[in-house]
Amino acid sequence: MSQARNHGVDHRPVRPFRNRVAGAGASARRRAVAAQLAVGTPVLPVLVVALVVSADLAGGAGMIWLPLLVAGPALAATTNGPRGVLCVGFLAAALGVTLGIRDGVPGRELIAVLSALVAVTLASGLASALRGRRERVLAAVRSVAETAQHALLKPVPSTVGPFQAAVRYSAAAAEARIGGDLYALIPTPHGVRLIVGDVRGKGLPAVGTAALVLGVFREAAHDEPDLLAVVDRIERSLARNLGRDDFVTAVVAGYPRAGQLEVVNCGHAPPLLVRASGTITPVEPVLPAPPLGLRDLAGYNPGLHTLSFADGDQLLLYTDGVTEARDGDRAFYPLAEGLERHISREPARTLGALHEELLAHVGGRLHDDAALLLIRKPAQRGAEAEAPVASGTGPDVPARVSEAKCCF
Template identity: 80%
Template sequence: MAALRILNVLPVLPVLIVAGVVLGDLVGGAGSTWLPMLAAGPALAATTNGPRGVLYVGLLAGALGAMLGTWDGVPDRELAAVLSALAAVTLASGLASALRGRRERVLDAVRSVAETAQHALLVPVPATVGPFQVAVRYSAAAAEARIGGDLYALIPTPYGVRLIVGDVRGKGLPAVGTAALVLGVFREAAYDEPDLLAVVDRIERSLARNLGPDDFVTAVVAGYPRTGHLEVVNCGHAPPLLVRASGGVVAVEPTHPAPPLGLRALTGHTPDLHVLPFADGDQLLLYTDGVTEARDRGRAFYPLDEGLARHASDEPSRTLDALHEELLDHVGGRLHDDAALLLIRKPTVREVVVPEPSLGGATGCEVPATRPTARSA
């Protein structure tokens, strides 16, 4: 049983290297020329295995080295020096393996905390919120990151569904902290304020108290207060893209450009409320500049409006899957900035005939009635 446990711990590649050195010695008969190369086995094991695996490879290499040295007639002092060096490499490799394992455990713990922070900060959005079909795609620029400076939220409130997509200036933990501040204020104000501009004002006042003079947040805040009408407030952010049910993609440009959140005191300009019709089958895409500023090898920007026109469908999740895949292909597989996409769609409503239960009459007739149901166009 002990032998089986040892075999399970032994790493394959380092053992193959040791076997190759032994084979080279047997074929070449060079003796001390090949023996020092046995140290490559435990050194390589340290990169993939724990201290126990390194120790087993070192013991295997030491035993085989002693046998080969005796077989080849290597002088005792020379053989002792080779085996001592092999033992030192094994001990050093075992220590390095233990430190690597400790760093990996710490990194796993940090990733777990980051994952929890992401779920608390960027709450997962369900496929349906209020009257809308919804899909979200978020990618952090750093390969190991879970969260970044982009933010989004979509919540039902007493004043209709409200949503925000924004981009914090800068990166790293300060940007994450600012994003958390914006989302916290938005989620509270969206429930309290009947006016969407008042929600934006609450965020502006909070940022003015907490941000530095050079910090700001670009954002689009939108709301659906009544059927058929969508309100949009743009604070220095990229314009949302409106996809009409009849076809075509239109950028929702602000009538009067406003500064980003946190900079209103420097300019004195206040944002305007843009009200646009939003009928059944219409879609609205909000995004951050990590999408539109993504470049290919030829330094060309990703044409989001053209991509949306190609991939727009009745299922927001399918649309964003196609856009996200095309975006990654455009940049060669890895984004260099945080990127967020949030797409909402108002399903079409059709009148269907639903049979009602029998009224209990002698004839057993059923009375048809129309009942609205939501279906994806």
């Protein structure tokens, strides 16, 4: 899933609208404080200096407290820019001289304290400048990662063909914003087609493999009338480009005509089918198949599972980052139970609640990439209910699908 959108990287839970309105005042105050800190006002370091001065005035102990003034510029280095650090250092030095004269501190000792204060201020200013440079570089990297994420995992609109749709994605590497999980949902001349997959491994190699799979899928989904042919295209491409130990688990689905859904499962977790009545059933593969990239080792092909998909039905596809998320007691997240609690007629609302519950289950931070894709078939009216999903579907298609099923 680290980043809150229905179609992208998501790290912020979706909250009800009323809660957002009720908290508008608090949000405004937080924004004001953040803006004040952003312009370089060293509020906290000045408070630390003020506490040291207050302690000295109250105790009158002179040298016991004056060395602690260096805490002000040192803290400013973590929260402010070089200008803020120098301002705090100058303030601490001025107050130190005033207190030293007031307390009768010997000149040699007072010079030693001021020398240490100047040295810490200069070092803190340099550290602040370097920190600012690193933050600018990180911001640039985040921007590039965000652009790459949008190019790789393109936003999914709320309506695709006859379906309502929503996506939640969270990358385990929150700063990277992208990972090895993949998804796509596209309309084609052969009906709406979708894929959810999980690349073995993490980091840039996994991202490269995910990009390869999605590129082949988007091309093949438009070119191939048979869903198994789409899977074959992906398999052949991975066989040419992956190493022996690399593979991709995936579920590829299609909606070739009204009321019928096709599913091909390649070593992936079974999708959850939610009937209009509320019944939740895992869509187990007709024939267990190896992950993409390992077909030559297994020696057999995946099977095509055809099932009815009527008005009000929903299908949830996900990756193992969701079902293998553990809480403090090492218990897995119960996805089916969570789906039963939060299912609604709005896929975005359902996934928002699931994602929020998932983050609460793991304590706020996922340790693996996680993707959720939910489609719902709303009720159609009039002629739309009987219209074909896309061009290229006709009376001959059921026979072709039956032939594909009989072979596996």
